Amino acid sequence: MAKDTRPKILFCAFEATPFAKTGGLGDVAGALPKALNAAGGDARLIMPKLGMIPKKYQEKMRHVTDLTVNLGWRQLYCGVETLRVGGVTCYFIDNEYYFRREGAYGYGDDAERVAFFSLAVLSALPHLKGWFPDILHLNDWHTAMTPVYLKTFFQWDERYRRMKTVFSIHNLRFQGQFDPYITGDVLGLSQQEAEYHGLYRNGGLNMMQGAVVCSDRISTVSPTYAGEICSSAYGEGMDDLFRSRRGVLSGILNGIDTELYDPETDKLIPARYSAKDRKGKALCKAALQKEAGLPADPDAPVAVLISRLTDQKGMDLVLRVLDEMLDTGVQLIILGTGEQRYEQALTATAARRENLKVFLRFDEALSHRMFAGADLVLIPSLFEPCGLTQMYGLRYGALPLVRETGGLKDSVLPYNQYTGEGTGFSFANYNAHELLFTLQHAVALYRENRPQWDALVDHAMAQDFSWSRSAEKYMALYKELLGR
Secondary structure (H helix, E strand, C coil), rough: CCCCCCCCEEEEEEEEECCECHHHHHHHHHHHHHHHHCCCCCCEEEEEECCCCCCHHHHEEEEHHHHEEECCCCCEEEEEEEEEEEEEEEEEEEEEHCCCCCCCCCCCCCCHHHHHHHHHHHHHHHHCCCCCCCCCEEEEEHCCCCHHHHHHHHHCHHHHCCCCCEECCCCCCCCEECCCCCHHHHHCCHHHHHCCCCCCCCCCEHHHHHHHHHEEEEEECCCCHHHHCCCCCCCCCCCCHHHHHHHEEEEECCEEECCCCCCCCCCCCCCCCCCCHHHHHHHHHHHHHHHHCCCCCCCCCCCECCECHHHHHCCCHHCCCCHHHCCCEEEEEEEECCHHHHHHHHHHHHCCCCCCCECCCCHHHHHHHHHHHHHHHHHECCCCCCCCCCHHHCCCCCEEEECCHHHHHCCCCEECCCCCCCCCEECCCCCCHHHHHCCCCCHHHHHHHHHHHHHHHHHCCCCCHHHHHHHHHHHHHHHHHHHH
């Protein structure tokens, strides 16, 4: 029997669809392992057995083993469960004290929960039924202690010494920053060990910095963001560290689930359509206007904003010129939740402007209907490591209007009026009036040159943002690390 030479990758994340999702990380962790397997890898997923995982999955999990995890002075129970979904073997770290809660994050003991998970992942590896990873692919600060513990407690074992680590940053703003008093009591490390592995920064403890120092490779979710975080403007106080590690830092653009987001087969939208036959999109637009309580006007451009309502997502720009944006005649629909100040301002404006509708909730089905019925998708972000919303818009023929930052810049080609090229619209500076002027330009094109608009939609829907392309690049990174 031929030896299996496929790289063995254990993808570690605190959330993953279809089990638990709070943001884009869940989409990535749910889709990338499957794509890696299709690209020639042997990828598996490991995550906490969170209480929010649907019962239908928990009931099907099989018990692998019980073990004790020694976190500092604590001797903690750790169960390992397994389930195979979508062709991917998934493992779940079980400890009801830490994980049987309604949400994934936001608890006063998150540092301890993350430390336990990070150490439990390493402790569980010898129990995975004859399978030991070549690569640990870690994601965001919730797994950042894993490479630190690997270098502190497991280097006596040859299997662990051979194993390589890749740490992916999905959003640098969230770093796992805590008071350094937790070093010994919570993390189980001496001050000397924490200092040696780079956990301290500016008088505090920073888990993500430990991962950046200790991991073999660092990746971000777009090439542009990999460069941006080396600057003081985007480095969130860690730009000097990223510059020092520039040789092992790379950016690979995320993909999207092209089966879940497919206007030809999407059961969540009122009419199906394709790039070759877009008649159904007009029906989706009419249905969206009716659902939102907007005038049924096929000639009015419909723009949507589907986002967390935070400063990162450009809400300050939107509010600064919202009335002027609405004066263009665009019908604007906003879906999302966030900071109270933004929710209140949007609600107040919607009360006096009939072409603005605001839905303050998370609604996956409505987001699909909005992509299908929209002409434009607005994403004026302050920064955006990757962004998936613009890719969903392109997939559904809703042209993105983005600020040129991070993955938005890497995935949207701005319209060139001289050559006709482009897949959307963009503006460079974080400036409200640049957003306004770009929207005015897009609305004018929609109204005055529909053939050119339709050509842009053709270009947009022809883009390939499937995970297969991203997976090939990750496989190349893994093989380089392993010398294969």
